[in-house]
Amino acid sequence: MKLLALGDIVGNSGCEFVRKMLPGIKKLYNIDICIANGENSATGNGILPYSADHLFASGVDFITTGNHVFRRSEIHDYLDSRNDIIRPYNMHKSVPGRGVGVIDMMSYKIGIINLIGTAYQNANYANPFDALDKAIAELKDCQVKIVDFHAESTGEKRALGIYADSRVSVLFGTHTHVQTADAQILTGGTGYITDLGMCGSADSVLGVESECVIKALKTGLPTRFKTADKNIKLDGCIFEINEKTGLCISAEPVSIK
Numbered sequence: 376m377k378l379l380a381l382g383d384i385v386g387n388s389g390c391e392f393v394r395k396m397l398p399g400i401k402k403l404y405n406i407d408i409c410i411a412n413g414e415n416s417a418t419g420n421g422i423l424p425y426s427a428d429h430l431f432a433s434g435v436d437f438i439t440t441g442n443h444v445f446r447r448s449e450i451h452d453y454l455d456s457r458n459d460i461i462r463p464y465n466m467h468k469s470v471p472g473r474g475v476g477v478i479d480m481m482s483y484k485i486g487i488i489n490l491i492g493t494a495y496q497n498a499n500y501a502n503p504f505d506a507l508d509k510a511i512a513e514l515k516d517c518q519v520k521i522v523d524f525h526a527e528s529t530g531e532k533r534a535l536g537i538y539a540d541s542r543v544s545v546l547f548g549t550h551t552h553v554q555t556a557d558a559q560i561l562t563g564g565t566g567y568i569t570d571l572g573m574c575g576s577a578d579s580v581l582g583v584e585s586e587c588v589i590k591a592l593k594t595g596l597p598t599r600f601k602t603a604d605k606n607i608k609l610d611g612c613i614f615e616i617n618e619k620t621g622l623c624i625s626a627e628p629v630s631i632k
């Protein structure tokens with residue numbers, strides 16, 4: 376099977392570009408399933424029911440999230456009521472939503488795990504290595520297992536990737552919004568990339584208008600961030616997976632303008 380994983384989709388401009396490009400990309404590359412990180416898809420950051428609906432209507436099959444998932448309280452019930460959108464598994468067990476999901480492909484099942492890193496993050500998340508072991512055990516009936524590790528540190532991401540090697544089909548990173556040049560098949564057969572990148576403006580700071588970010592960093596004054604909407608790109612990675620062995624055959628990054 377072929378999986379297209381999309382990096383963090385930023386704001387309305389990112390969502391609109393996904394809507395425009397995704398149907399053609401799915402057709403061209405024979406994509407079976409598209410998983411996207413939607414934590415920044417709402418206007419003004421976070422994710423809202425309308426931005427998640429927009430992504431599903433555009434051809435995204437499953438949404439993962441990250442540290443911004445609970446920024447807008449309107450998403451709480453949506454997370455509780457659907458099984459095609461998840462939040463990081465290693466957040467506190469009392470928060471809304473689930474950390475794993477399953478897509479039933481009839482002849483096999485795809486298990487999806489969302490994890491969040493602990494290095495350079497503000498919150499006290501549970502240990503992602505222990506959480507990965509637990510989540511894999513929960514998905515023992517799934518031949519294919521996909522992990523979105525939403526984390527800041529490249530070292531933490533690679534370490535978790537190698538820790539997961541041979542036990543999951545694919546582990547990709549999200550959150551930095553910058554695509555890394557290290558897509559590979561690890562020695563045990565897991566497809567890996569440290570970060571998918573983002574679907575958002577190439578002429579921006581991580582999808583935000585550069586002037587706002589420069590002002591905030593230069594002066595320290597509270598600044599309203601505005602989503603950039605020029606020169607939009609779509610970053611991700613296409614993984615081919617053998618659904619019988621659960622291992623990855625190829626990992627090809629994509630970046631389309």
Ligand SMILES: [Fe+2]
Nearest residue numbers: 383414415550
């Ligand atoms: Fe993000």
Ligand SMILES: [Fe+2]
Nearest residue numbers: 441442443550
């Ligand atoms: Fe993030």
